[in-house]
Amino acid sequence: MTQSRREFMSLSAKAALLALGMNAGLPTGLFAAAKTTGFDSPLPLPGGSGLYGLLAPKGNVALMATKVPGLLPATGAPMLAYAATQGGKTFQNPVLVLRKGQQFNATLVNMLPEPTIIHWHGVDGPWRQAGHPSYAVGPGESYDYSFPVTNRAGTYWYHPHPHGLTAKQSYYGLSSFFIVRDAEEEAFAKELDLRLGVNDIPVVLQDKRFTPDGQLDYSPSMEDLLMGYLGGSVLANGALRPTMKVATRLYRFRVLNGSTARLYNLAFVQGGKALPFVLVGNDGGFLPAPQRLTEVFLAPGERVDVLLDLRALAPGQEVFLQNLPFDPMHNEMGGMMGGMMGGGMGGGTGGGHESGGHGALGEGDSYPIARLLVERKQTYDRKIPAKLPALAQPASGGPVRPIALAMRHMGGWTINGLTYAMGEAPIVVKKRGLETWQIHNPEASMPHPMHLHGYFYRVLERRGSPAQVRSRAVDGQGRLATDLGFKDTVLVWPGETVSLSIDFRTPNYPGEQLFLFHCHNLEHEDQGMMLNVRVL
Ligand SMILES: [Cu+2]
Incomplete structure (x- = not known):
């Protein structure tokens, strides 16, 4: 233990020195090569079990939020993880692998000394399945999820969402991937x-x-x-x-x-x-x-x-x-x-x-x-396809909803001047159709990654982008390469106004819904940079 501790300290020191040494005076496009020493441990790859093991659920999967001794690869420290078993194998923070169209059944078992709830980030599902903080369960309690997987193939993820505790629980280890596959994506993977x-x-x-x-x-x-x-x-x-x-x-x-x-x-x-x-x-x-x-x-x-x-x-x-x-x-x-x-x-x-x-x-x-x-060496002659599964241009229209991000005079971030109140829904979507959300972040601010539960954004336009963002625009609307598909989290830089189209008809959730719109800087979220969104 002493040996590994010393090793760890010296790695940290090296990393710090490296960062300092590599920070200044380098010409654009050319960066000092990283030191070749210190990269001694293997990158943990998702395997058939264990930490980040690949788990294609057969029936209901129980995810037990718990503290696991010795789990963190970096130092051997304990970390929080979702522990699961299937077919005699044990997993911690399993990479869940789902196929579009299949039913997903899971039970969160809370073995933590405080409330928790799982949010399936980017995954379609009505609000009772989405991990709203009002559904957080206490120590020893459990919460059942059951919904069909209707997402496009993609890389989604899951993490805790109890109000005020999201950052801490995520930080100590609770989160992993939720990968959805479909026929098109499987063909793409096979081709390559x-x-x-x-x-x-x-x-x-x-x-x-x-x-x-x-x-x-x-x-x-x-x-x-x-x-x-x-x-x-x-x-x-x-x-x-x-x-x-x-x-x-x-x-x-x-x-x-x-x-x-x-x-x-x-x-x-x-x-x-x-x-x-x-x-x-x-x-x-x-x-x-x-x-x-x-x-x-x-x-x-x-x-x-x-x-x-x-x-x-x-x-x-x-x-x-x-x-x-x-x-x-x-x-x-x-x-x-x-x-x-x-x-x-x-x-x-x-x-x-x-x-x-x-x-x-x-x-x-x-x-x-x-x-x-x-x-x-490996012989490899596959070609990246020039086209990917078809995706329509974003439709725009419907009412324009201005969203203003700001810092309160005495500190603390707000959305439209408000912080989170569990019982209030400051954003009400009265008619399920297209809406355009214009998120403005003032100059005297910091970047805020804004996440919406339940629906995807299409990015329409970025205005007022700082030079380092504008220089990466791929079209006349100032959009970045990463803006071109469906987004659930959009970074809004200081000075920017980002216009997003949201289609509240898709998915067509039955009955009234209560979703969240929040900053995914988790300290900001826990401090209240979050609002309920009521969809009638
Ligand atoms: Cu923020």
Whole structure:
């Protein structure tokens, strides 16, 4: 234990030094190669059992929210997990694999000392199945879910949603993937010879702080609650700076930002250069067409489904999944304290918010997260299809609903001037049809990833985007590649107004519904940046 602790500390120190060393003065498009040492542990891959094991439910699956000793790959610390068994195998945080059209039956068993409830993020289902916080169950209690899977094939996920406790329970480990497959997606995977857990890899990114003995530490200060709790170590599937051995072929990565607050600007860096990759899907499944990118923003709650071609590499070469520099735009003090601080905290470039004394890994720093090590040559002649399953242009129309994000004078984030009240529904959808939501985030703010339960968005337009976002626009509406399909979580940067089309006819849930609209910065959510949405 002492040995592994020392190793861990030295890795953290290395990561911090690396981040500092790689932060300044590098020409655009070229990044210092990550150090090749320290990537000693394997990337935990979803297998037939265990942590993130692949579980295709046969009948009802019981998910027991509980503390599991020794589970966290990074340090061997205990973590919270959804424990399940099937066919004599045990799973923790199983990657649930569902087929479109099948019935999903699950029972949450709460073995925590506090209330909890599961939200199936991005998964269609009436509100009683969606994990509304009013349905949170107490210690020793359980909650039954039963609904048909009607989503498009895609990478969805599940996590706790008890009001005020979502960030903490997620942070200590409760969350995993909910992968939906259908005939089209299976044909796509077959065409490219992609197999889940082998070369189609779900990867959840989460940043953590640790106590000196390697335990997970969630102890947000007032400042953390306002800005979001950042950790000094970024884990991939629970491992710190892991390595995945790869062959010279195509890989699919389904990357989930499961962090409570951290934004990423992700790239695959090889020999100091960001490799091109192909974005094929996002929150709601396939995009209308593949998008070639070299970096992508990923906010808490969002997913990207990417293809990475390693055919040009040779055995021994390394590719790093890396965060590239960006301005995290913590401009929230710009309005209130700009004068007092001499503008020091408002609108700076690249500095961003760093959590003092916790590794100081700024969101906008350059740092490696995981390594792909080419181990062997492989002959691979498959081609990425030019077309993906058809997707209509977003329909727009219906009433326009302005949504204003703001910080209260004395701190705390609001939506239309309000914070969450369990018994109130400030947004009422009277007629089930199209609506256009225009979400405005002021300049003196920070990025907010806004998530809606029950329905998907189509992004119509981004206006007022900061330069680092505008420069990535793929059309005249200022939309990003990641905006092109169905979205359930949309990042709204300071100064932006993002127009979203929502079709409240689909899915056609029976009876009145009560869903949530909230910021997926989980500290913000728990502090009340959330409203009930009543759909009549
Ligand atoms: Cu927020």
